[in-house]
Amino acid sequence: MYEQVAHSLLNDILNRIKPEICQQDLRHFYTRLGANFYAIHSLFEKLYGERDDFEQQMLSLVETMAKRYIQRSDELRQRDLQREKDHNWFLSQKWVGMALYCKGFADDLPGLRGRLNYFQELGVNLIHVMPIMPCPEGSSDGGYAVSDFQKIDPRIGTLQNLNDLAGEMRQREILLVLDVVVNHTSNRHYWAEQARSGNPVYQDYYYTFTTRSVPDMFEQSMPEIFPENAPGNFTWDEEMGRWVMTVFNDYQWDLNYSNPAVFIEMLNIILFWANQGADILRLDAVAFLWKKIGSTCQNEREAHLILQVLKDCCQVTAPGVLFIAEAIVAPGEVSKYFGEDAVIAKECEIAYNATLMALLWDAVATKNTRLLNQGIRSLPIKLERATWLNYVRCHDDIGLGFDDRDILHADYHPLEHRKFLIDYFTGRFAESHARGLPFGQNHKTGDARISGSLASLVGLEYALELGDERAIDDAIKLILLLHSLIMSFGGIPLLYYGDALGTLNDDSYRDDPEKKGDTRWVHRPAIDWQKAARRNTPGSIEYKIFSALKRMIAVRKEIAVFADFNNRELLDVQNPHLFVFGRYPLHHQQGHVLVVANFNRKPQHLAFDDLGTWKPRHGRPVDLYKGESPDIFNRSLVIPGFSFYWLEVS
Secondary structure (H helix, E strand, O other): OOHHHHHHHHHHHHHHOOHHHHOOOOHHHHHHHHHHHHHHHHHHHHHHOOOOOHHHHHHHHHHHHHHHHHHOOHHHHHHHHHHHHOOOHHHOOOOOEEEEOHHHHHOOHHHHHHOHHHHHHHOOOEEEEOOOOOOOOOOOHHHOOOOOOOOOOOOOOOHHHHHHHHHHHHHOOOEEEEEEEOOEEEOOOHHHHHHHOOOHHHHOOEOEEOOOHHHHHHHOOOOOOEOOOEOOOEEEEOOOOEEEEOOOOOOEEEEOOOOHHHHHHHHHHHHHHHHOOOOEEEEEOHHHOOOOOOOOOOOOHHHHHHHHHHHHHHHHHOOOOEEEEEOOOOHHHHHHHHOOOOOEOOOOOEEEOHHHHHHHHHHHHHOOOHHHHHHHHHOOOOOOEOEEEEEOOOOOOEOOOOOHHHHHHOOOOHHHHHHHHHHHHOOOOOOOOOOOEEEEEEOOOOEEEEEOOHHHHOOHHHHHHHOOHHHHHHHHHHHHHHHHHHHHOOOEEEEEOOHHHOOOOOHHHHHOOOOOOOHHHHHOOOOOHHHHHHHHOOOOHHHHHHHHHHHHHHHHHHOHHHOOOOOEEEOOOOOOOEEEEEEOOOOOOOOEEEEEEEOOOOOEEEEHHHHHHHOOOOOOOEEOOOOEOOOEEOOEEEEOOOOEEEEEEO
């Protein structure tokens, strides 16, 4: 379609917009719509152009964007303009995040507002408040089975509470991240209730079938996400008398994005939360948005087209808002959720670096970095104007989704190595101090994922039970080592609430009949603020971890090369226990930083001659984290056990 044809189509749509919309001040809206309409129309036509109602759906799409623009506050519109001028603002090294459950962290939204000083004390300036929308009691999937997309769980607070929180966070220059669950709804959502009552309009919002013929075709190629608790991908609904697609849990109904009305509904919801003050929206389960018989129903081309249209539409109404792609998929697929432009993220500006997370845990278990180095080499280079979200732990389990080819390159057998990792982190391996739990066990394949808090997985729980001071010290060193890498790798580091305090597994979930079947609740704690106060008591475990992370964050913010402009070089050194990479400035500036991490308990050495152009040339390098020179002997760097360096080298 030629651009002049697009302009003609746009003029036709604008002439049909409702008078109450076009009478508003839409100057910036019209400018952005004109700039993006060619892409929006082309992509929307690829998805839905064969439908008889395409023109009406296109009009509805534009009206939805316009209505949400009209509702956007002057303050948020001004922020949009500022971020359009500084389009790389989110690539800065000054952003450090934390993900949390509001109820577990501070009970409710007013409580969270009252704890903002905690984040500033630590240095965190990006807060991901995980799902706060209402979910049915006992069928919530940790907040991801939403029954109303435009309300807040009354136990958490109100929309006014959220607006008050967002406003104060803006004053303190703290970013707000909120979730939108785009793949599915609760089976108690209004749309699902209407479908259940026999309304054909809403039955078309989901994948529903009167017989097993089509579901059985899908099942031939679709994997099971939760084989232990929710086997299969379809659930029979007795009241509706139909099979409904339920990829995750039987109470989560997958949305049918082949219906443009569903797309427009979800765009409307995304823009609603953008207007509540969210700086970043985390789009949940984006890999599953398009279903196709004969495929795994993940990573389909149409899923990427959907994200591209959502991004273009958001650019029109709320261009200051970023998207996070929650796509926990194979390493080679993850970077595609940035989009396939050469520079600009056409889908989501941010994506979870699940590959790095899993590889770090492999290094913890093996005490070597063979797979870590190999896996990072295989990770595709991201777009220039996109960034990773790097994390050690999150609300979810640890998946072992390494590429089998990388495992083989590291001289492991894929099946045996994954079994070793499962045994290690669940404490079944003789030399392991980890206290993790299996999640999503597939008894047919022997596969499983891992639940557990960071502190319990690195052995702190074990060490405290034994009163082993050296083991306690090792666990603390591992916590800091892992965080040093997510802060220096390139991207936005995302801490998980409780980890800065050394929070252990919370076994109380076993006493809750609604949670006991899901081991992930073991690492979704309620913060004990009396215990948290010990972060200010020198000598306590909380103090040792919190104060070290506080310093680490402060130093990170001062290291310009930690900004994320693809300015990282992975170094191949002879010592298999070390993970080494360099961060270099662009445009021939000064400020090269060499990152060295030792995953072994024993001290290791690194010969300067192994570093090529990265070897220090003048004087002794300085460790920017500690502010002192490291130990050097005969042109070899000595790295203590479970420790790291951020070395400034000329």
